[in-house]
Amino acid sequence: MSTETHPAVADLLARSHELGADRRNTNYAGGNASAKGTATDPATGGDVELLWVKGSGGDLGTLTEAGLAVLRLDRMRALVDVYPGEEREDEMVAAFDYCLHGRGGAAPSIDTAMHGLVGAPHVDHLHPDSGIAIATAADGEELTRKVFGDRVVWVPWRRPGFQLGLDIAAVREANPQAIGCILGGHGITAWGATSEECKRNSLEIIRTAEAYLAEHGEQEPFGEALPGYEPLSEPDRRARAAALFPVLRGLASTDSPQVGHFTDAPEVLEFLSREKHPALAALGTSCPDHFLRTKVAPLVVDLPATAPLEQVVARVKELHHGYREEYAAYYRRHATPDSPPMRGADPAIVLVPGVGMFSFGRDKQTARVAGEFYVNAINVMRGAESVSTYAPIPESEKFRIEYWELEEAKLRRMPKPKPLATRIALVTGGGSGIGRAIALRLAAEGACVAVADRDAEAAAQVAAEIGGADRAVAVAADVTDEAGVARAVADCALAFGGIDLVVNNAGLSISKPLLETTTADWDLQHDVMAKGSFLVSREAARAMIEQGMGGDIVYIASKNGVFAGPNNIAYGATKADQAHQVRLLAAELGEHGIRVNGVNPDGVVRGSGIFASGWGAQRAAVYGVPEEELGAFYAQRTLLKREVLPEHVANAVFVLTGGELSHTTGLHVPVDAGVAAAFLR
Template sequence: MSGIPSEAAKLIARSHALGADPRNTNYAGGNTSAKGLDRDPVTGEAVDLMWVKGSGGDLGTLTEAGLAVLRLDRLRALIGVYPGVDREDEMVAAFDFCAHGKGGAAPSIDTAMHGLVDAAHVDHLHPDSGIALATAADGEKLTAECFGDRVVWVPWRRPGFQLGLDMAAIKAANPQAIGCVLGGHGITAWGETSEECQANSLHIIRTAEAFIAERFDAERHPFGDLLPRYAPLPEPARRARAAELAPVLRGLASTDRPQVGHFTDAGVVLDFVGRAEHPRLAALGTSCPDHFLRTKVAPLVLDTAPEAPLEEVSARLRELHAAYREEYAAYYARHATEDSPAMRGADPAIVLVPGIGMFSFGKDKQTARVAGEFYVNAVNVMRGAETVSTYAPIEEAEKFRIEYWALEEAKLARLPKPKPLATRVALVTGAGSGIGKAVAHRLAAEGACVVVADLNAEAAAAVAEELGGADRAVAVTVDVTDEAQIKAAFAAAALAFGGVDLVVNNAGISISKPLLETTARDWDLQHDIMARGSFLVSREAARTMIGQAMGGDIVYIASKNAVFAGPNNIAYSATKADQAHQVRLLASELGDHGIRVNGVNPDGVVRGSGIFAGGWGAQRAAVYGVEEDKLGEFYAQRTLLKREVLPEHVANAVFALTGGDLSHTTGLHIPVDAGVAAAFLR
C-alpha cells in the first residue's frame, strides 16, 4: 500500500482481518478507525488526522477509497457547537467541514464515537456473541460477570454524537477498560496500537462466546423443545417444496415494489423454526440496528406443517401476508410524526417456513442474501441471550426511530438509480454461446439476475462466472426437449432468485437440407428442440409467472426465415414459423396475467454462433456458393443496410422489448436483419 499513510495502512489490514471472520462482525457492519499524523499539503506541517471506515463500506473488503479522512482538531472542536441530543443529527453535516483534502468516503453516523474516544485505534463491531449480551434482559450484570471491570456496560443510546460523548466519558472514567458492550447494539474496543486494538476486540468477542457456550444446556434448549409437526422434510422434498413456494412468496413480498429472493435451509434456520419458542422470539424482532434495517423489525412466520397441500399453504400465506401488512402499517402509524419519511413498504423482508427454511427478499440478489444472513445473525443472538438470560431487544419506538431516521432516508436517497432490469430474473436458453450468451450479458448489464441455461454445462458455468457469479447469475444444464430438466431449471431459478419473470427462448439447432434429403428424423429433431422445446419452456415459465402474479416477459428468438422462403431449409424454417405463431398464440392467452410475449427475427448470425460453427455455416455457404468464412459478408450484402448482424444486435432487441419502454407491446416480432425485403412483416 505505497503512498498511503502507515496508520491508515494498518487500519485497512486490521479491518480485513476482523471482517474476514463472520463471528467478528456481519457484512457491511461495524467500523474501525485510526488516528495519526500526516503532512498538510498546504503548510507542510504535521496534522492530526483520523481515518475511519466510511458509510456503507464493508470491513472485509475495505480499501483506501472507503475511508473518511478528517482533521482531528476540527472534529473535536464540534463539541463546542453541539446543540444537544434533540438536534444531534445536524452534526453529521458538520463532519464535512472536518474533512482533510477531499475527505474520502462519506463519514458514517459512528464517526463521533471514533473521534471523541481518546484512543489511537477504535473498533466498533457487531459480533453475535457481543450482541447476545447487549440484548439480554440483565445485560449489565452479565457483562460484569463475563469481563469484570475490563469491559464496561453502556446503556442503549441511538448511534450519534451524544453516544460519542458518552463513550469518551466512559473511557476516561475507566482507564482499566479495553472496551465496552453497547446495550442493544454491539461492542467497541480500543488500543494505542492497531495490534492492541485488534487483540482487545477479539478478546471481547471470544470471551463472550466462551461465556455463552459454558452456559448452554442442550437438554434445556434456549429455543424450547423440538416440535415433530415442524420437523424438516428430507432434503429433496424440502427443496422441491421451497421451489414451489418461492414464486408465491416473491409475489407477495413484491406487493409494494418488485423484489428478488434468496432461500436457505441451513441447519441453524431449520433448528430455530422447528422449536417451540420460535414464534415468540420471532415476534420480538431483531435488535441491532444493522439487523433490522435489513430484515425489518420482525419476519412473517408460516404456521402450517411443511408437507401440507400447496394450495392450503398458499392460501394461509396470503392470509398471513395481509395480516403482516396491516400490522406493519399500524406500527408505522403508532410512531410516525409529521416529520417522518413516508412508509417505505409493508411487505416482509424475511419469511420463516418451519420444516423448509427461510426466504429473504431485497432490491437485488445481494441485498436479499445479506438480509437472510443478518437474520441468521439475529437467530444466533437470540440463542445466546436466551442461554444466559432472556432476549430483550430495544423498544419498538426506538426501532422505528432508526428505521425511519432522516439520516437513513438521506442515505437511501444517495443510492444510484436502479438499472432498467433491476429486480428482474431472466432465464435464457442456449445461453452458453452465440446469441444466447450475448442476451445473457446484455440483460445482466441492465441489472437482471440471469439463469444461464444450456445443454453444455461447462459453457453455461463459464458464462455465469463471466456475469459475476452467484449474486448475478447461476448456470443450469437443460435439454429443452426434456420436461423434467426444464422443470428443474425453473426450480433452480426459484431457489436462487425467488422465481422467473423474463424468459428468452433461444436454444436451437439448424439442419439445412433440400426437401428430398430431409429425413423424418431431421424434421423431428429440429421440431423437438425448437418448436416443442420453446413450448415446454414457455409453459413452465407461465406457471411460474402466474404463481408470482407479477406479470412477465417471454421472448422468442425466431428468425427472418419464419416469413422468408429460402432454398434447402424446410425443417429449420418451418419450425421457426411454428415459434413465430407461438408468440401470437401465447400473447393472446397470457395477456390477462400481465405476461407479454414477443419475438425477434434475426437474419443469419454467423460470428460467435454455435449453430453456424456446428456445420450449419458450411451447409449454407454451399447452398449460396460462397466460402464459409465469407458467409457473414454475403448475408450483409443482400440486406438493405449492407450490415452484418451480430449476437449483440439481437440482444439489443431483447432489451428493447423488456427494458420498460415497450410496456404496452405484446405479440410483436422485431426484425433484426439489416433489412431483408422478402422478410418484411408488412
C-alpha cells in the same frame, strides 16, 4: 504531495480485513474501525492530526483506502463545544463535512463521532453474535460484569450518534483499566494504543463472550421440538421452496419489486422446529444493522412442514395481509409529523418451518445479506436465551432508526436503478452465440440471469463471465426434456426468487433439401425449437402467474419463419411454428400481464454455435460461397449491407423488455439488416 499510504492507514486496513474476514467478529457491511495519526497538511506544510474511519456503507473485510473518511481531529473535537444536545444531535452529521481533510474520502457514517471522540488512537466497533447476545440479554449489565469483570464496561442502549460517542469517551476516561464496552442492544466497541492492541482487545471481548455462552448456556435455549415442524428431507425442502418462492416473491413485491434469496441453513431449520420460535421471531431483531435489513419482524408461517402446499399458499396470503396491516399500525404508532413516508409494508424475511428462510431486497446481494443478518439474529437469540432472556431494544427505538432522516438521506444517495433491476431472466441456449450475448446484455442492464444450456460447462463459463452468484447462475437444461425444463425454471426460482423474463433461444439447424430431410432431422429440430419453446414458455408462465407480477417471454425466431429459402424445410417450418407461438401466447397470457414478443434475425455467423456446428458449411454450400465469406454474403443481400451479429439480436431483446415498450405484445422485430422478402405483412 506524497501518494504513499500512511502507516496508520496501512495498519487500519490490515486490521479491518482480518476482523472482517471472520463473520464471528462482525456481519457483512457492519461495524467500523478507525485510526488516528499525524500527517503533513499539504496547504501549510505543518503537521495535522487526522482520523481515518470506515465510511458509510463499506465492509470491513474488503475495505480499501478509498472507503475511508478522512477528518481533521481538531475540527471534529471542536464540535463538542457547539453540540446542541441529544434532541438536535442529527445536525452534527452535516457538521462532519466541515471537518473533512482535503477531499475527505468516503462519506462519514453516523458512528464517526464514536471514533473521533474516544481518545484512543485505534477504535473498533463491531457486531459479533456473541457480543450482541450479551447486549440483548435482559440482565445484560450484570452479565457483562460476570463475563468480563472490569475489563469491559456496560453502556446502556442509545441510538448511534454524537451523544453515544460522548458517552463512550466518558466511559473510557472513567475506566482506564477497560479495553472496551458492551453497547446495550447493539454490539461492542474496543480500543487500543496500537492497531495490534486494538485488534487483540476486540478479539478478547468476542472470544470471551463465545466461551462464556458455550460453557454456561443451556443446550436447548429455543425449547422443546415441535411435532411436525422438523425439517423436510433436502430434496423435499428444495421442491417445496421452489414451488413457494414465486408466490412469496409476488407478495413481498406488493409495494415494490424484489429479488429473493433462499437458505435452509441448519440454524434456521433448527430455530423453526422449536416451540419458542414464534414468540422470539415476533420480538424482532435488535442490532440496528440487522433490523434495517430484516425489518422490524419477519413473517412466520404457522403451519407444520407437512402441510399440503395449497394450504400453505392460502395461509401465506392470509398472513401477508395481516403483516401489512400490522406494519402500517406500527408506523402509525410511532410516526411523527416529521417522519418520512412509510416505505413499504411487505416483509423482508419469510420463515417457513421445515423448509427454510426466504429473504428479499432490491437486488440479490441485498436479499442475501438480509438473510445472513437474520441468521445472525437467530444466533443472538440463541445466545441470549441460553444464559438469560432475549430482550431487544424497544419497538419505538427501532422505528426511530428505521425511519431516521439520516437513513432516508442514505437511501436518496443511492444510484438510480438500471432498467432491468429486480428482473429475473432465464435464457435458453445461453452458453454461446446469440444466447451468450443476450445473457450478457440483460445482466449489464441490471437483470439477474439464469444461463440455461445443455452444455453445463458452457453455461457456467457465461455465468462466471457475468459475475458471481448474486448476478448469474448456470442451469443445465435440455429443452426437449419436460422434467428438465421444469427443473431449470425451479432452479431459476431457487436462485433468485422467481422468473420475469424468458428468452427462448435454444436452437440448432440442419440444412437439407426436402428429399434428403429425414424424419429424425424433422423431429430433432421441432423438438428443440417448437416443442422446447412450448415447454419453457409453459413452465415459465406457470411461475409468472403464481407471482402475479406480469412478465416477458421473447422468442428468438428467424426471418426464415417468413422467408422461404432453399433446402430448409425442417428449420423454416419450426421457426414458423415459433413465430405463431408468439401470437398465440400473446393472446392467451395478456390477461396476466405477460407480454410475448419475437425477434427475427437473419443469419448470425460470427460467434454462433449453430453456424460453427455445421450449419455454416451447409448454407455456404447452398449459396456457393466459401464458408468464411458467408457472413459477408448475407450482409450483401440486405438493404443496409450490414452483417448481423449476436449483439444486435441482444439489443432487440433489451428494447422489447427494458420498459419503453410496455404496451407491446405479439410483435416480431426483424434484426436482418433489411431483407425485403422477409418484411412482415
